[in-house]
Amino acid sequence: MQVSVKRRQGNLELDVSFTGAPSGITALFGNSGAGKTSVINMVAGLSRPDQGHISIGGRCLFDSGRGINLPPDKRRVGYVFQEGRLFPHLSVQSNLTYGMYLVPEAERKIAFDDVVGLLGIELLLERRPRLLSGGEKQRVAIGRALLTSPRALLMDEPLASLDEARKSELLPFIARISREFCIPILYVSHAMDEIRKLTDHVVYLHAGRVVEGGD
Amino acid sequence: MDFFTLTTAELEAIKLSLRVSTWAVALSLPCGIAVAWLLSRARFPGRRILDGFIHLPLVLPPVVIGYILLIAFGRNGIFGAFLFQYFGVTLAFKWTGAVLAAAVMSFPLMVRAIRLSMDSVDQGVEAAARTLGAGPLRVFFTITLPLTMPGIISGAMMAFARCLGEFGATIMFVSNIPGQTQTLPLALYTLTQVPDGEQGAMRLCVFAIIIAMSALVCSELLAKRYSNLLKG
Numbered sequence: 001m002q003v004s005v006k007r008r009q010g011n012l013e014l015d016v017s018f019t020g021a022p023s024g025i026t027a028l029f030g031n032s033g034a035g036k037t038s039v040i041n042m043v044a045g046l047s048r049p050d051q052g053h054i055s056i057g058g059r060c061l062f063d064s065g066r067g068i069n070l071p072p073d074k075r076r077v078g079y080v081f082q083e084g085r086l087f088p089h090l091s092v093q094s095n096l097t098y099g100m101y102l103v104p105e106a107e108r109k110i111a112f113d114d115v116v117g118l119l120g121i122e123l124l125l126e127r128r129p130r131l132l133s134g135g136e137k138q139r140v141a142i143g144r145a146l147l148t149s150p151r152a153l154l155m156d157e158p159l160a161s162l163d164e165a166r167k168s169e170l171l172p173f174i175a176r177i178s179r180e181f182c183i184p185i186l187y188v189s190h191a192m193d194e195i196r197k198l199t200d201h202v203v204y205l206h207a208g209r210v211v212e213g214g215d
Numbered sequence: 216m217d218f219f220t221l222t223t224a225e226l227e228a229i230k231l232s233l234r235v236s237t238w239a240v241a242l243s244l245p246c247g248i249a250v251a252w253l254l255s256r257a258r259f260p261g262r263r264i265l266d267g268f269i270h271l272p273l274v275l276p277p278v279v280i281g282y283i284l285l286i287a288f289g290r291n292g293i294f295g296a297f298l299f300q301y302f303g304v305t306l307a308f309k310w311t312g313a314v315l316a317a318a319v320m321s322f323p324l325m326v327r328a329i330r331l332s333m334d335s336v337d338q339g340v341e342a343a344a345r346t347l348g349a350g351p352l353r354v355f356f357t358i359t360l361p362l363t364m365p366g367i368i369s370g371a372m373m374a375f376a377r378c379l380g381e382f383g384a385t386i387m388f389v390s391n392i393p394g395q396t397q398t399l400p401l402a403l404y405t406l407t408q409v410p411d412g413e414q415g416a417m418r419l420c421v422f423a424i425i426i427a428m429s430a431l432v433c434s435e436l437l438a439k440r441y442s443n444l445l446k447g
Contacts, residue, residue, distance in 0.1 A: 072345040084341040089361045090444045098357075099347030115415050148347055 001026070001152055001184055003063075005042050005052035009131050012097070013206040014038055014049075020152075020201075025178050025185045027195040030205030036188045037207070038156045043186065044079045045072035052207070056152045056184075073102075078145030078153040078183075082160050084137040086129035092140050093125040099148035109149045110181055113162040118174060118180065137164035139173065146181065153177070153185045159194060171197055218414065221422075225415055227394050229403035235310060236378035236399055239317035240371050243325060247370065248363075251329035252355070256338075272384075273323040281387025284316060288388070312389040313396050317381045321374035330374055332366020333359065362445070365438050372434030376427055395402055399423055 003018030014035045015038070020026035030037050041047045043054055045061065048069060054062040056077065061070050086095050096116070100108065116122055119139040129137060138158050145153060155174070159167045175198055178185045189195055195202060203213040221229070222364045237245055253259075272280050288295040289307045306312035336359055344354045360367075382400045389396040391405065403419040406412035 046342050046346070070399070071350075072342070073348050073350050075346075075347065076348070079343065079346040081339065081343060083339070086336070086342050087340060087344070087358060099349070102348035102353075144347065 001043075001056045001186065003039065003043060003052075003054050005039065005049035006052075006055065007038065007042065007047075007049045009038065009102075012038075012208045016205065016210055018203045018210055018213060019186055019215055021066075021181055021183055023178070025187050025199035025201065027068055027202045028186060028188045028205060029190065029192065029195055029202050031190055033207075034205040035208045036190075037143075037156055040079070040156055040186060040188055043152075044077050044154055045070060046074050054116070056197050059151070072133055076148070076151045078150030079149055080138070080141050080145050080152050080153065080155045080158045082157045084129075084134075084141040086130055086132075086140060086144070090129075091125065092121065092127050092129065092132070095129065095140055096125075096143050096147055099144060102149055106193060107149060107215070110146055112147060116142045118176065118215055124169075134162050135170060138162065138170060142173070142177070146177065146183075153183050153186060154188075156188045159189075159191075167194070174198060218418065220423075221418060222415060223404060224263070224393055224397075225419055227396050228399050228419065229426075230351050231310060231313075231394075231397065232379055232399040233426070235317055236375050237323065238314045239378045240325075240375050242314070243318040243374065244371055245285060247325040247329055247374070248360075248367065251326050251333055251363075251370075252359070254326070255330050255333040262295045262343055269326055274321050277381070277383025278387050280319060281316060281384035284312075284319065284384065284388040288312065288315065306389075308389050308392065308396065310389070310396055313381075313385050313398060316384040316388045317378035320381050320384050321367060321377035324377050325370040325374040328370030329363060329366045332370075333363045336386045365444045365445075367411055368434055368438045368441065372430055378422065378428060379430075 003020070004017040006015050016035065016039050019074055028039060030036050038047065042049050042062070049062065049064065051064045052062065053060070053064070060068055062068060087098065090098065096112070100112065119142060121136065121139050121143060124132065124136060124140065129140070132140065142158070157214050159170055162170065171194065174185070177183065187195070187198060201213070204211045254262065281372070285307060286292050288298070290296065290299060290305060295305070295307065298306065304311070306315055321401060341354050341358055344358050349357065380400060381398070385396065385398060386401060391397050391401045399403065399419055399422070405418050406416040406419065
């Protein structure tokens with residue numbers, strides 16, 4: 001994963017370049033306001049850099065010089081949001097399969113039963129998101145993103161809204177996902193203890209710049 | 216029970232009102248949803264002008280709207296001449312014209328309700344659907360529209376009630392022809408202008424209340440059922 005982007009937003013001048021590990025977890029670390037979420041929103045295609053280049057596994061997603069800017073639905077990037085963002089009107093089952101059915105069958109590399117088993121959400125399938133606990137919601141959100149067989153998984157503080165017990169319950173899942181499904185993960189967090197348990201590959205952001213671990 | 220026996224003319228007026236209101240709501244609902252979406256989600260030059268234009272029927276005297284419709288959609292009006300020449304359709308002084316008048320008058324109420332509901336749909340959830348591979352149209356139909364449904368139901372209901380009550384624009388545009396364009400409010404007004412009309416007027420008044428109340432109860436039940444469905 002190669003990211004090199006510039007964007008001016010408000011008072012923050014973002015200028016970030018780094019190369020993510022081709023497999024395993026790359027952590028994007030920094031205080032709030034450092035521009036972490038802005039960076040992964042640009043990788044997902046939810047916001048547009050003023051200038052730069054983004055590619056994953058050799059596939060170009062954005063290049064201002066060549067005028068390439070794939071829309072989010074064509075990027076094949078899974079995104080786990082801080083607040084889950086499950087579809088409130090759909091059951092857990094339908095939430096999980098929403099993106100899966102949009103991927104051609106030949107390109108579905110991740111099996112439904114494997115994901116459900118790994119995340120331990122077999123018993124939740126009939127429920128509505130409203131009735132799930134915070135940790136359960138996040139597991140469903142991770143499953144939903146995984147089932148699109150993404151080429152990379154973006155996680156924006158997926159544990160931030162959870163208590164300590166839930167955090168330590170979910171961390172091993174995240175470590176296993178990257179190993180078992182061979183998907184590179186870009187993991188955004190401001191909690192160093194969390195990151196230490198997941199990876200050694202850390203990119204430090206401060207006030208819109210990479211201070212360590214960049215290109 | 217003599218009091219509740221409707222005369223043929225009164226029954227006709229009630230049926231016509233129901234028909235006009237139903238058609239007006241059914242035809243304007245897709246436009247209402249589209250305009251609400253534009254105002255809630257799209258950013259384009261002239262958005263405020265569109266917003267103001269949509270609200271005109273709410274602030275202008277209804278008679279003025281009726282007059283504008285007469286000028287534009289009369290046999291010699293720009294749109295009226297076009298419709299007649301190419302489709303053989305006349306709206307002025309026809310019940311179809313009453314549908315147009317009711318639709319125009321109720322449109323701002325409908326759009327407001329739908330837009331409010333659409334504004335409250337989390338755009339983050341829509342963005343999540345995009346990252347899962349859904350294009351903008353699919354996101355609209357599978358996420359935005361279902362989550363806006365309570366607003367669509369109440370918007371349609373308010374528009375229906377407004378259509379039933381439509382008077383000024385209707386009488387100006389399509390006049391007051393019994394059996395053709397004489398809707399319930401027009402019939403009620405007419406009855407108060409003739410001797411011995413009080414009983415008929417009273418009957419229509421009671422029926423107007425019954426229809427409005429049933430529409431209100433229906434939409435409440437529907438909205439409740441739907442929001443239970445949303446919450447799971």
